Amino acid sequence: MARRKSRGGFGGARGLNPNNLMKQVQQMQEEMARLQAQAELEEYTVSAGGGMVEVVITGGLEVRSITLKPEVVDPEDVEMLQDLIVAAVNEAIQTAQGKVNEKMSALTGGLGIPGL
DSSP states (O other), X not given: OOOOOOOOTTTTOXXXXXXXXXXXXXXXXXXXXXXXXXXXXXXXXXXXXXXXXEEEEETTOOEEEEEEOGGGOOTTOHHHHHHHHHHHHHHHHHHHHHXXXXXXXXXXXXXXXXXX
8 A cells, every 4th residue: 555645835736836836825924014104295184164174184093183163263152162082083083994994994804914
């Protein structure tokens, strides 16, 4: 009875070349890094309070600016202004994260890799 030599790799699965697979994984990692860097530079503008407060944020979650309409600045109601700013910043963060996640999902879509 002749013994078969093990080919190693992926359990002897036919058609899978470990070198090609590693090259593809490396290319995907490079593309993900490029997309991440690009996404971090993109800016997103979000407003709250019917446009009374506007926040510009990057995909890297850096707040670039906060703009207030003069009529929202009421010395008698500072608390409302604070709430509007918090709402706008939180919405901007969610928007930026969502856009970055969309871009990453487009790259990794269909792979079923958790966390990507």
